Amino acid sequence: MREEAVVPVSEDIIDDTMSSDNDVELDDNLDHDDNEHTVDQPGQLVSSLDIKSSRKNALLRLRCRVEDAILGGYIYGKNKNKLLSVKTITEDLTGISLWGVPLLPSKDNARTDIVLMNFLRAKDYGVYDAFKMIRKTLRWRREFRVFEILDQEKFSPDLENMWYIDNGKDKEGRLLCYNVFRNIKNKELEEEIWGRHNHNYECLRWRVHIMEKSTQQLEFKQGGINSVLMITDLGNSPGNAWKEVRWINRKMMNLVHDHYPGIIYKNIFINVPVWFATVHALNLRMITQRSKNAFIFVKPSKVTETLLKYISPENLLAEYGGLKRENNVEFSTDDKVLEISIKPCSFGLIKMPVKEVEVTITWDLTVMGNEVIYKEEFIPDDDCSYRVLVQEDKKMVESVRNSFHIREEGKIVITIDNPTYKKKTAFYRYKTKPSVPMYMYLK
Numbered sequence: 001m002r003e004e005a006v007v008p009v010s011e012d013i014i015d016d017t018m019s020s021d022n023d024v025e026l027d028d029n030l031d032h033d034d035n036e037h038t039v040d041q042p043g044q045l046v047s048s049l050d051i052k053s054s055r056k057n058a059l060l061r062l063r064c065r066v067e068d069a070i071l072g073g074y075i076y077g078k079n080k081n082k083l084l085s086v087k088t089i090t091e092d093l094t095g096i097s098l099w100g101v102p103l104l105p106s107k108d109n110a111r112t113d114i115v116l117m118n119f120l121r122a123k124d125y126g127v128y129d130a131f132k133m134i135r136k137t138l139r140w141r142r143e144f145r146v147f148e149i150l151d152q153e154k155f156s157p158d159l160e161n162m163w164y165i166d167n168g169k170d171k172e173g174r175l176l177c178y179n180v181f182r183n184i185k186n187k188e189l190e191e192e193i194w195g196r197h198n199h200n201y202e203c204l205r206w207r208v209h210i211m212e213k214s215t216q217q218l219e220f221k222q223g224g225i226n227s228v229l230m231i232t233d234l235g236n237s238p239g240n241a242w243k244e245v246r247w248i249n250r251k252m253m254n255l256v257h258d259h260y261p262g263i264i265y266k267n268i269f270i271n272v273p274v275w276f277a278t279v280h281a282l283n284l285r286m287i288t289q290r291s292k293n294a295f296i297f298v299k300p301s302k303v304t305e306t307l308l309k310y311i312s313p314e315n316l317l318a319e320y321g322g323l324k325r326e327n328n329v330e331f332s333t334d335d336k337v338l339e340i341s342i343k344p345c346s347f348g349l350i351k352m353p354v355k356e357v358e359v360t361i362t363w364d365l366t367v368m369g370n371e372v373i374y375k376e377e378f379i380p381d382d383d384c385s386y387r388v389l390v391q392e393d394k395k396m397v398e399s400v401r402n403s404f405h406i407r408e409e410g411k412i413v414i415t416i417d418n419p420t421y422k423k424k425t426a427f428y429r430y431k432t433k434p435s436v437p438m439y440m441y442l443k
Contacts, residue, residue: 061127070096075138100220174265176231176311214230230267270307308368340425360406371396371419371422372417377413
């Protein structure tokens with residue numbers, strides 16, 4: 001089944017003005033009884049027993065509107081060309097879908113209700129406004145030729161490498177998608193990416209390509225992966241391209257607000273300069289409060305602290321202060337992560353006991369916000385044995401991984417000196433495995 005059906009319509013497509021006064025009155029007077037239990041998270045649909053009666057009624061009415069519009073052939077808007085029969089249009093539209101989900105409610109696909117509820121939430125459960133939003137989204141996807149972005153368009157490998165969908169999840173199980181701007185050494189490629197020669201439109205299509213790739217990973221089912229946590233790293237953006245970067249991000253903010261309701265849970269921009277956040281704060285005045293809350297701008301000193309609010313340390317990349325590394329063979333996301341708090345102007349100790357010999361212990365360590373000095377040493381249980389300094393005092397600037405071969409029982413002790421006036425939180429994990437020291441191989 002293709003993404004959108006191509007419908008032979010004339011250029012004169014107008015908005016359907018089928019909203020009656022009664023419909024608008026019903027939308028404006030939905031029951032908002034706060035005493036009823038609801039779960040209203042973006043991209044999720046709870047069971048019918050958990051939805052307020054007014055919202056179930058709104059969903060039912062939207063289903064009817066969408067059904068009538070698809071079967072009546074005016075889901076894209078009423079057509080002034082009377083020569084096109086309703087039957088011809090209907091045959092093309094019954095298979096219409098959005099984000100891979102059939103839109104015709106009578107097909108009784110549970111995922112359809114998830115999509116419709118996204119639009120209802122975006123419009124505060126106003127049925128007519130949600131219906132208009134669906135119609136505008138479908139028209140935009142057809143005019144922007146979104147289906148061609150996935151099926152036909154090819155982007156430069158360097159451009160493709162600037163984004164990726166992480167196999168980890170956030171604390172609520174949402175999909176993680178990173179969009180990392182990088183300095184490009186190839187000048188011709190940099191011009192292609194950053195808008196030289198009027199390529200801003202292609203860059204925008206690339207960003208839409210990212211959105212569409214993300215939606216392909218979503219399940220659109222109750223309790224499933226229904227939304228994305230998008231992280232955009234502007235730290236390496238070339239200085240001579242800030243104008244293009246701002247233009248693309250401003251356009252994407254509008255597109256996400258207008259045509260991807262409920263898909264992006266949070267869009268976190270990290271490593272942004274103050275002036276960049278200020279400019280986009282002005283742009284956010286034009287969108288609803290619900291969508292405005294989905295955009296977060298983070299300066300470099302707050303990146304790790306902010307991301308750890310949404311992503312657990314084992315799922316956050318090491319370059320952003322987490323413990324996750326590419327091609328990690330030592331640890332998995334299932335390995336338990338421990339944490340300790342370090343008071344201002346004080347020391348913290350991490351002790352990792354080892355009761356086996358001829359094993360190698362490996363550990364990961366990260367401290368939120370860094371700004372600490374750490375030291376690693378092995379302390380044997382036998383008082384007659386010598387301590388071994390594994391790592392002398394060193395200022396922490398990123399996540400740390402180290403290992404040590406154990407020849408006698410003891411413990412690895414990490415001393416963390418917090419000279420700041422702020423409380424620090426350290427996350428760590430460790431594991432042991434049998435091993436043979438390198439000098440044995442050399443023999």
